[in-house]
Each structure stands twice: as C-alpha cells, then as structure tokens.
Amino acid sequence: MALLLFLIVMAIILIAAAIFSIVQKDLLFAVLGTGVISLILSIFFYILQAPDVAITEAAIGIALTTIIFIITIRNTTRDENKYNDDHINKFKTKKDV
Amino acid sequence: MEIIQEILKYIGLAFIVMGSIFLFLGALGIYRMPDLYNRLQAGTKASTLGAMSVVLGVGFIQPDWLVKLIIIIVFIGIANPLSSHALARASYRAGIKPYFKKEIDAYGKAVEKQLKKIKKKLQNLNE
Amino acid sequence: MFKKLIVFILIGVIGYMLTVTFSNIPLGENRIGSLDNPETVSAFYLNKSPQDLKVANTITAIVVNFRGFDTLGEVTVLFLAATGLASILYRKEDEEEEENIKHFAHRLNLPSSSLVRTGAKILFPLLLLLGIYVFIHGHLTPGGGFQGGAIIATGFLLMLISYKGFQTNHKVMVWLESLAGLGFVGIGLYGLIAYGSFLQNTGWTGNLNDLISGGLIPLIYIFIGIKVATELTNVLDILLNIKPRKK
Numbered sequence: 001m002a003l004l005l006f007l008i009v010m011a012i013i014l015i016a017a018a019i020f021s022i023v024q025k026d027l028l029f030a031v032l033g034t035g036v037i038s039l040i041l042s043i044f045f046y047i048l049q050a051p052d053v054a055i056t057e058a059a060i061g062i063a064l065t066t067i068i069f070i071i072t073i074r075n076t077t078r079d080e081n082k083y084n085d086d087h088i089n090k091f092k093t094k095k096d097v
Numbered sequence: 098m099e100i101i102q103e104i105l106k107y108i109g110l111a112f113i114v115m116g117s118i119f120l121f122l123g124a125l126g127i128y129r130m131p132d133l134y135n136r137l138q139a140g141t142k143a144s145t146l147g148a149m150s151v152v153l154g155v156g157f158i159q160p161d162w163l164v165k166l167i168i169i170i171v172f173i174g175i176a177n178p179l180s181s182h183a184l185a186r187a188s189y190r191a192g193i194k195p196y197f198k199k200e201i202d203a204y205g206k207a208v209e210k211q212l213k214k215i216k217k218k219l220q221n222l223n224e
Numbered sequence: 225m226f227k228k229l230i231v232f233i234l235i236g237v238i239g240y241m242l243t244v245t246f247s248n249i250p251l252g253e254n255r256i257g258s259l260d261n262p263e264t265v266s267a268f269y270l271n272k273s274p275q276d277l278k279v280a281n282t283i284t285a286i287v288v289n290f291r292g293f294d295t296l297g298e299v300t301v302l303f304l305a306a307t308g309l310a311s312i313l314y315r316k317e318d319e320e321e322e323e324n325i326k327h328f329a330h331r332l333n334l335p336s337s338s339l340v341r342t343g344a345k346i347l348f349p350l351l352l353l354l355g356i357y358v359f360i361h362g363h364l365t366p367g368g369g370f371q372g373g374a375i376i377a378t379g380f381l382l383m384l385i386s387y388k389g390f391q392t393n394h395k396v397m398v399w400l401e402s403l404a405g406l407g408f409v410g411i412g413l414y415g416l417i418a419y420g421s422f423l424q425n426t427g428w429t430g431n432l433n434d435l436i437s438g439g440l441i442p443l444i445y446i447f448i449g450i451k452v453a454t455e456l457t458n459v460l461d462i463l464l465n466i467k468p469r470k471k
Contacts, residue, residue, distance in 0.1 A: 051366035052283050059374035064456065067381060071463045172350075179343040186337055 007047070014040045027078055031069045038062050109157030116150030119143050132196035133188055141181040148173055278429045279438040284363045288441050292423040296408065299448065303405065306455045314462050336386050344386035351379030359449030363438050369445045373452025380457045384464060392461050397454045404451035411440060411447075 014037060021033025038061030045054040123143025130136045149170050156166040273285045287295055335341075358365075359372030383390050415424035427439035436442070 052368065052371070055367060055371045056374070059371055059378065063378050063381075064374060064460075067460070068463065075466060175343065175346070179339065182337070183340050186340075190334070 003047075007044075010040055010043065025079065027073050028070070031066055031073065034069070035062055035066045038065070105157050105160065109154040112150050112154030112157065116147045116154060118147075119150065120147035123147060133193055134185060134195055137181055137185055141177055145173060145177045148177075274432055277425070277438055277441075278432050279363045279441060280433050281363050281366065283366075284368055284441060284445070285438070287368070288444050289423075289425050289439075292412075292444075295448070296412070296423075299405065299408065299451065302452065302455060303401075306459050309459055310462055313466055315467050335388055340386050344382050348379050348383050351382070352376060355379065355449075355453065359445055360442065361435070362445040362449075363441050364433060364435070369448030370452055372449045373456060376449075376453035377456035377460065381460050384460065392457060394458075394461070397458050397461075401451055401454040401458070404447045404454070407447045408444060408451070411444060 017033050017036040017040070021030040021037070024030045024033070038057060042054050042057040042061065045057060120143070123140055126139030126143060127136050130139055152166050152170055152173070156163045269286060269290065270282060273279055273282045277285055277289065279285045279289075355372045355374075355376035357372075358367040358375060359369050362368040362372075380392065384392075412423040415426070416422045418424075419426065425439045425441065427443075428436065429439055430437040
C-alpha cells in the first residue's frame with residue numbers, strides 16, 4: 001500500500017517535470033527538467049528489479065546528457081527568442097567578470 | 098547474539114528517522130529562503146547530514162555491509178560541500194547580487210522606547 | 225490547419241493499433257518468466273546461464289553471448305555518432321591563436337579556486353578505479369562495459385572543467401578506441417574461422433562466481449569498456465574546445 005502511494009507520487013512528479021521543460025522559455029531550466037526526468041526514471045527502473053538499466057540511465061542520462069546540452073547552450077543563445085536576452089542580462093553587472 | 102542484533106536494528110531505525118527529518122527540513126529551507134546564497138546553505142548542510150544519517154542507519158541494520166557504507170559516507174562528505182562551493186563562486190562571478198533588507202536595525206527602535214520610558218520616570222521623580 | 229488534421233488522424237490510427245495489440249496480453253498474469261512457468265523464452269535463458277555457461281549475471285550472458293551480434297550493432301552506432309561530431313568540429317592546433325581566444329573564450333577566463341582543484345585531484349583516480357572495477361566484474365555484479373565507460377568519461381570531465389590547461393592526448397585516445405573496436409571484431413572472426421559461427425563463445429569456463437569464468441565474456445566486456453570510455457572523452461574534449469574556421 002505504501003509502495004503504491006510512493007509510485008503514484010513519483011509518476012505525478014515525472015509528468016509535472018515533463019510539462020515544465022516544454023513550457024519554459026529559458027533553455028537552461030528546460031535542460032534541468034530533462035535531468036529530473038532521467039533521475040525519476042532511474043529510480044523506477046530500480047524498483048522494477050533491473051539494476052543494470054538503472055545504473056546506465058543514472059550515469060548517462062543525468063551526468064553526460066545534461067553537460068552536453070549545457071555546452072551547446074553556451075555556444076548559442078540562452079533564450080528562445082534569439083535577439084532578446086534582456087530579462088537575463090539584468091542580473092549581470094556592468095564590469096566584465 | 099539475538100539481543101545484540103535487535104538492539105542494533107532499533108538504533109539503525111532511529112538513525113533513518115532522524116535522517117529523513119533533516120532531509121525534509123532541508124527541502125523546506127530551499128522553498129522558504131529569499132535568496133540564492135541562503136538557499137545554497139540550507140540545501141547543502143541539511144541534505145548532507147540527512148544522507149549520511151540514512152546510510153549509517155542502513156549500516157547498523159546489516160552489519161555485513163558496514164565497511165562499504167563508511168566509504169560511501171566519506172565520499173558524500175567530500176563531494177557535497179565542494180560542489181556547493183563551486184556553485185556559489187560561479188554565481189558570484191556571473192553577477193548575481195545578494196539580498197539586502199532595507200531596515201536592518203530592528204533592535205534600535207526597542208532601545209529608543211526603553212530610553213523614553215526611563216526619561217519619563219526620571220522627570221516624574223524630579224518633580 | 226490541414227497539417228494538424230493529418231497529424232491527429234495519424235495519432236488516432238497508431239493509438240488504435242497499439243491498443244489492439246496490448247489488449248491481447250492478459251492483465252495481472254506473471255509474464256516475467258521465472259522458473260515456475262518453463263515455457264517462456266526467459267525461463268530458457270535463466271536455466272541455461274548458470275548451468276552451461278557458469279555466468280552469474282544473466283543479463284551479461286544475454287547481451288554478450290546469446291545476442292552478441294546486436295551489441296556489435298550498438299557499438300557501431302556509437303562509433304558513427306562520435307566520428308560525425310569529430311568530422312564537423314575538430315581542428316588541429318594552429319599558430320595564429322590570438323583572434324580565436326578573444327572571439328570564442330571557452331576556456332576559463334579566471335582560474336578555479338584551489339579547493340576545487342585539490343578536490344578534483346583527489347577524486348579523479350578514485351573515479352577511474354571505480355569505472356575499471358565495474359567493467360572487469362561485468363559478469364558477476366550489475367554493470368558492464370557501457371556503464372563503466374560512462375563513469376570513466378565523467379572522471380575525465382571533472383578534470384577538464386577544473387583545470388585551465390588540461391589536455392588529453394588526442395592521438396592516444398584515437399588509437400585506443402580503434403584498437404579496442406578491432407579487438408571485438410577480431411574475436412568474432414576468430415570464432416568464425418575456428419568454429420564455424422561468428423562470435424562463438426569458447427575458452428575456460430570455471431566455477432560459478434569466479435573472476436575467470438564464462439569463456440570469452442570478460443574479454444569482450446573489457447574491449448567494449450575501453451572503447452566507450454575513450455569515445456565519450458573524445459566527444460567532450462572536442463565540444464569544449466570549439467574553434468572558428470579561418471576566413
């Protein structure tokens with residue numbers, strides 16, 4: 001009974017993270033949403049008695065896929081509307097750090 | 098031997114419960130704090146202690162696995178504060194400023210009120 | 225508008241076909257195929273793997289031995305992806321480096337703090353050791369070649385981020401990757417020449433739960449582990465040092 005409740009809560013968080021990463025305009029937050037999906041999926045694989053697939057998903061989905069996406073975002077723009085980065089640039093100071 | 102195993106099992110369960118309370122308090126701190134630097138402190142300190150407690154509790158319930166679990170605890174103690182330090186440095190260099198409240202001096206008003214009361218009493222005594 | 229209508233009709237057709245297929249499987253019955261119902265395919269593998277091959281991890285036996293040809297296809301797909309990325313983005317070192325550094329400043333501008341540098345130096349050999357342990361013991365514990373290679377690539381990534389001038393030797397990585405791939409195909413060809421079928425499993429099968437058991441299965445996983453580790457490190461190294469083309 002407790003296991004069923006735990007699985008239902010995890011499934012709701014999974015769907016919420018997926019919808020979050022589609023709707024977001026800031027690309028960095030969307031990539032982190034994908035990382036959360038990989039994390040919850042790895043826990044599901046372990047509960048369903050498949051430890052090999054859980055280790056593979058944890059090592060590749062959380063660490064390597066997120067890093068490769070972040071490097072790509074750094075080379076290109078951070079916002080979906082390409083020429084309009086104002087709502088992110090307001091956090092930066094005037095000096096070149 | 099049975100009695101020792103029972104006692105160790107209850108000690109392990111106590112550690113697991115304490116660890117999960119600390120993990121919940123860490124998550125509550127991330128939700129409520131107003132600034133990035135406050136959230137980093139709350140998240141790292143509470144969740145590191147919670148994770149270490151849970152792993153130690155499992156080690157008491159199954160004494161065969163204790164050596165491997167102590168290695169995991171040492172690794173968590175090295176890696177978590179290091180990553181939080183790197184995050185704080187990086188966010189400072191990116192230009193995010195900390196959060197300053199406008200009236201910092203909340204104690205000064207209480208001191209003024211006490212001084213006014215003492216002055217009134219002195220005037221009443223003098224008259 | 226017309227495109228959206230076609231998309232919705234296609235989704236409806238595919239959904240209907242999937243529902244018809246999945247409704248033939250009765251809900252709640254135990255299809256995991258334990259040793260209780262000996263008619264399914266998985267019961268055959270679960271019976272044969274500890275008795276004939278003497279390998280404790282059944283998943284490793286299926287991936288490398290019973291369905292080894294599909295693993296060869298997966299290694300080929302990884303190799304194609306890494307080669308395609310390298311052919312677009314990789315350029316050798318040039319003498320005129322000043323303009324490139326100003327335009328794409330992707331190495332660190334300021335050095336990292338000394339805490340991060342010391343911590344990375346401590347953790348890097350431990351991560352390498354964990355990765356090598358995972359793919360050598362692939363037939364005894366959960367794990368294998370792909371998982372161990374990913375852990376080693378994460379260790380190299382830690383060093384690449386923390387240090388300003390850390391470079392991996394590109395020639396050594398390329399040669400290691402090619403030789404490991406050749407080793408895997410060479411084992412298959414040896415089986416073809418000597419025994420008549422590609423990737424036939426021969427060699428010494430010891431007792432259950434020994435380190436040297438299961439014939440050629442540990443050797444194949446060692447080759448796959450080295451290949452995946454050097455491949456992913458190469459991809460990360462190329463992505464972090466992108467240089468623009470000469471005009």
